[in-house]
Amino acid sequence: MTVPGISAEPPEALRPHAEDAFAEELKALAAADDRPRPARWRLSPWAVATYLLGGVLPDGSVITPKYVGPRRIIEVAVTTLATDRALLLLGVPGTAKTWVSEHLAAAVSGDSTLLVQGTAGTAEEAVRYGWNYARLLAHGPSREALVPSPVMRAMAEGMTARVEELTRIPADVQDSLITVLSEKTLPIPELGEEVQAVRGFNLIATANDRDRGVNELSSALRRRFNTVVLPLPGTPEQEVEIVARRVDQIGRSLELPPAPDAVAEIRRVVTVFRELREGVTADGRTKLKSPSGTLSTAEAISVITGGLALAAHFGDGVLRAGDVAAGILGAVVRDPAADRTVWQEYLETVVRERDGWQDFYRACREVSR
Template identity: 75%
Template sequence: MTPNLLRPHAEQSGAAELAALAAVDDRPRPPSWRLSPWAVLTYLLGGTLDDGTVIIPKYIGPRRLMEVAVATLATDRALLLLGVPGTAKTRVSEHLSAAICGRSTLLVQGTSGTAEEAIRYGWNYARLLAEGPSEGALVPSPILTAMRAGAVARIEELTRIPSDVQDALITLLSEKTLPIPELGTEVQAAKGFTVIATANDRDRGVNELSSALRRRFNTVVLPLPASEDAEVAIVTRRVAELGAALELPELPSAADEVRRVVRVFRELRSGRTADGRTKLKSPSGTLSTAEAISVLTSGIALAAHFGDGVLRAHDIAGAVLGAVVKDPVADAVVWTEYLEAVVRERPDWSDFYRACRELAG
């Protein structure tokens, strides 16, 4: 793995673990898979191999969900990972692809401007004009490339793709064949081909999936972390990984601030304090686990470069405010009420209260 990459692909960052798993993996493997389903699951959930190799968890959550996801990909069904933002859909998709076929980059990024060519194929128009429709002029989509190679294709934010473009997947997923009428031919998927898509229905601008397309997917809903301790563990691990990748200076334990950010986000998400005694208004944003990770990573950078090297309340207050207040009017009211009704009443949060009030002027 090249050491100066900002964000290595999963097959690069996990190369040593994948090689260790392959060396001890003697279980049956589906066609074209590099690892058995057992080894893929171990790669996702973590564990210690017989030779002492430690596999770091890529997903912290219900084991059964990952078992269903892996089992789905071992059949001819496509997989849809559904959940609110920040539930590790992309991370799971990328690492599943890396473990199964060693390649996570056959990716279609869904947007409102995604065209049908991104699903099917396009043309090199210079060659098309020069020589007419030909195999050399064809520009395969990531999905077409995966079909030929018997690999995994990924589709991010499926519900952001226009509905008429989504429909191009229906025949492809049911027949495992992509006609190319301009060449009078078709591409039939090699064994091992499958699709992993991600989607959420909380963001604006989504396009509902048709019932016909939904039937082509087996859907696994990834939940938010069930408990505060689970979310703290996820955030702590990811903040450490990102800090190392960004080469941020190491700080003394930031456990108290991690738990504080997680609690703020969980309380505002749920509309109730952790002890269940006080009802709260929720802001318009999702306040996802991913956003908590971003808040803390930003705080560590502030503490390391402009503070005393210890993560403190004033290092995270601004990022928390930015995460909560997306609507400058309605969310500002929600945040002020939370500060005064909850944060102010917690004696051990007085430093956080002061830092937040200073930002408010």
């Protein structure tokens, strides 16, 4: 049925899944990929790594980088998925754990949606299986009444499952993965059956190493994973490249007009975040107090995207210091009592004295009042 005033065309997703957003690149890689592929993999390990790291194919197709960082990290992650060990991506907030997880699943299985989102309220049913209670009450336990979890579906279909924020999941729910990862089976005692993983199945989990002590992984579960630590960007240039690339992608999805000379402001935001994060100025001359927040690359992307929206809708389209000042203040001052002092000291001792930063100093002072 067509509703007046509403298009019959399917709506465009605000954030398409990786396999949809980069479908052309995945298609080009599959066509050029003549290397051995593990069972049920869409691409060979070499092609999966190329998809993540970027490159140029023999036919001239350009594969854009999805991850900017040490190549060996991605190679180890991809190789792990080709074995019988699960992969744990570990790192501080904003190190692209979820981003890498999604793109690995998209490249390996062509489907990144078999996802369990970890929270303090994640129940065991989200990891194992649940029940359609109407059918359960009417007919008793049966295959028709069973509701498979993403992990169960991945096991049955030889796909890659994802578990986000594993350390936020209660410990007893975490441990329901032990049998899945060690025996590659999922018992269904109510039916006297089990689901056995078929070749191609594996699991990617992400965890924030700042969450240690919240729901620490048991040693039995940790042994089932090969842990790969994703570091923060090693250099300012790497971080600027990451922020610029993601801001461009997000801006196009939000239909924001391109902002000329945005890189200069991106570099300034990255400099502020890195100096406060590391507790020292870029030249190493001045020690700084660090705020309570993480000031991650993801937060820098958010600040710049918000600034671009301000410039587009309430300015002349040129990204300036005034467009990012409020976003930086919100990212830095998480604890009003302690962080405000850290921020004021940084403004007065570093920003105020830095050549070419007077516009930034004035804009930050104005929003900090």
